[in-house]
Amino acid sequence: MMQLKVKALKKVDIVTVKGRVDSATAPEFDNALKGLQQEGRHKLVLDMSGLDYISSAGLRALVSALKAAKQHNGGVHLVGVSDKVRDTLEVVGFQSLFPDFESTLDAVDAF
Amino acid sequence: MRVLRRLRLPARHDQLAHFAGAAAEAAHAVGLSDLYADRLELAVDEACANIIDHAYAGRAGEIEMEIVLLVDQALVVTLIDEGLPFALPERAAPVRPRDAADAPIGGQGLHIIRASVSEARWEPGVVLADGRRVNRLTLRRDLPPRRGGAA
Numbered sequence: 001m002m003q004l005k006v007k008a009l010k011k012v013d014i015v016t017v018k019g020r021v022d023s024a025t026a027p028e029f030d031n032a033l034k035g036l037q038q039e040g041r042h043k044l045v046l047d048m049s050g051l052d053y054i055s056s057a058g059l060r061a062l063v064s065a066l067k068a069a070k071q072h073n074g075g076v077h078l079v080g081v082s083d084k085v086r087d088t089l090e091v092v093g094f095q096s097l098f099p100d101f102e103s104t105l106d107a108v109d110a111f
Numbered sequence: 112m113r114v115l116r117r118l119r120l121p122a123r124h125d126q127l128a129h130f131a132g133a134a135a136e137a138a139h140a141v142g143l144s145d146l147y148a149d150r151l152e153l154a155v156d157e158a159c160a161n162i163i164d165h166a167y168a169g170r171a172g173e174i175e176m177e178i179v180l181l182v183d184q185a186l187v188v189t190l191i192d193e194g195l196p197f198a199l200p201e202r203a204a205p206v207r208p209r210d211a212a213d214a215p216i217g218g219q220g221l222h223i224i225r226a227s228v229s230e231a232r233w234e235p236g237v238v239l240a241d242g243r244r245v246n247r248l249t250l251r252r253d254l255p256p257r258r259g260g261a262a
Binding site: 020022023024053055056057059060063064066067069070083084087088091092093094096097 | 124125127128131145146149150152153156157160163164207208210211212214215216217219220222223226227
């Protein structure tokens, strides 16, 4: 089970993702991020404080979003990353790709 | 040797959480740390996703999982499928990309499996005692040495 919520600010979108992003739910996660980027929204803050689990399928969506964002002077900032999700990012060596902030405000301000 | 859990479910992505969750539960039950339990959950999830995507590749089928405790030695998860044998690359995707442009999209699952357990062994096309030809994947997490053993 995964829940997604998007809140649009003036220049930044805050995507709250909760639950489990695995091969079953990653397509929905990927589509949501791609949908925003197709509308020209490339500054994304992902609130992961309710994210219990992410597999390589979810990481694929994250990297894909990051690559597209970087091509348009945007980025993907993470908030509320749990130890478990951080460990998964570390296993694949992706932790340095995604700036990790303590609060949504900090993550938005950093753009 | 003690069988902790047996599970046989359809090889579908919506079943992944059941396989992965059972593995994490067993890991906690035998006293493995949260880190090792999380890693085993991840390895089982990725392994089952590989079976669904590559061995069954769109066809219907099942995955059988058995979790066994080798007392004082290891927790062993065996995954069996009756899909097509598929070759796994010897090397996993490169890790630690310098930047977004350098980061691979996909190919991380195998690396995650290998990095998350003590040993991962693929045996495509093995014949079981009941005569079935199956693919067998064995994931082993060695148990940490027990504290306070006999002097």
